[in-house]
Amino acid sequence: MKIDPKSSADLSAQIAKSIRDAIISGEMIVDERLPSEAELADQFQVSRPTVREALKRLAAQNLIRTQRGASGGAFVRRLSYDEAFAQHITTSTLLLSMNAVDFETACEARFALERACARLSAKRRTPDHLATMRAEIHRQAQPGLSDERFCDSDVAFHRALVDGASNPVLSYQLAGAVEAMQPLMNMITFTQRNRDVIIGLHTRIADALEAQDGAAADTALAELTAYTLTLGEEAMAARAAAKAQSER
Template sequence: MSNTELSATIAKSIRDAIVEGRLAVDDRLPSESELAEQFEVGRSTVREALKRLAAQSLIRTERGAFGGAFVQRLSYADAQAQHVTTSTLLLSMNEVSFVTACQARFALERACVDLACAHRQAADLADMRAEITRQSQPDLSDEGFCASDVRLHRALVDSAQNPVLSYQLAGAVEAMQPLMNMITFSDRSRSEITRYHTMMVDAVEARQPPKVVRALECLEIYTLELGRGKILARKQTPAR
């Protein structure tokens, strides 16, 4: 306790006030000088605390007269961005096997199948079909293929029309992209994947959850197969 830095303590104090609702969205915090007085610290210490909160999208700051720090409404987009960053780093900095990550990813994705079949709109289907078309272009780079893959799965998740679910799943799916980028896709594997994608979207359109699940399972098995040969020598501690 004695070792804790003041700026961390102050950040925690303010964060608690926000989490517990004592500070509501768009409320203005006291100015930096006032906070410095209240907490009996220097202004720079307060500023470090505020930067910590800003890094978590808990506050935003505005300059000028009547500016200051305001409690920020955490948007789905911000929350998802943070989730993606965290998940990506977690995967890249720990010895996570390709199998474990893949298993988790597809298990999670299956979570949206029932709702997707129930609530999918024409626009969702169009989005997904558009990505499948893009994936069939022969001049698409590997990165482009992976990016399109992510967008397709993202569209599947969104078709459940549940923003909370989208936030959770899209984060998980996007975090897998760097791992997928390690795989080079031959013409053959591309067409195989696209075939499963088509199966999947057809089943969503037909509102047949078990068929969607089956397509996803095919994809999972095939992805694992593609990843198997791949050297899983991860790069997180390259030398020494």
């Protein structure tokens, strides 16, 4: 592990990269202990604060964990699905909000991916998944539910659908698309009629999965896509109108 003294980049960034590469390449394995801060400082010929900054960078990426005390130090960390999920969702959400991705694009991506799971989910869904979906449908039908709670339930429903495919990699990749959409979905005002239509489609999807009919689930999802798109367009139009009004 070496660093380039001529590089203009921060030393801490270079050191972090050096260690990160060692971890990613498999040169360092899970739970392996890194040298102590003092040793690293010596090795890279920098001071301890600089090493510490590098280690904090790695900690921010969940690549290492640190432990205080006698036999403490920095250890290569096993990246768990949950952490990867959280990271992925944060990044996806930021990407959408900072780059002003339009509703249509995000919606299309989300449902295209979800439909990819439908077939597998129809084959493998367990009674547990079906129960979760039914429960969320029931929740969505409750009167007086706020739009935000309705969206939460919607995400939970679709999450169950995706998890039904019983493929953690698929669930992981999908989580980003589904959850990152939520801020955009939250802009929509759901009338009772809107909700009825969505609940109807959700029921059809759940029925199709229960009957292990992948094609029917796909069709219902396609309809849900189209319907969500029209809702989104209306919401965006209303938003634009309100903005024009306030600027007048």
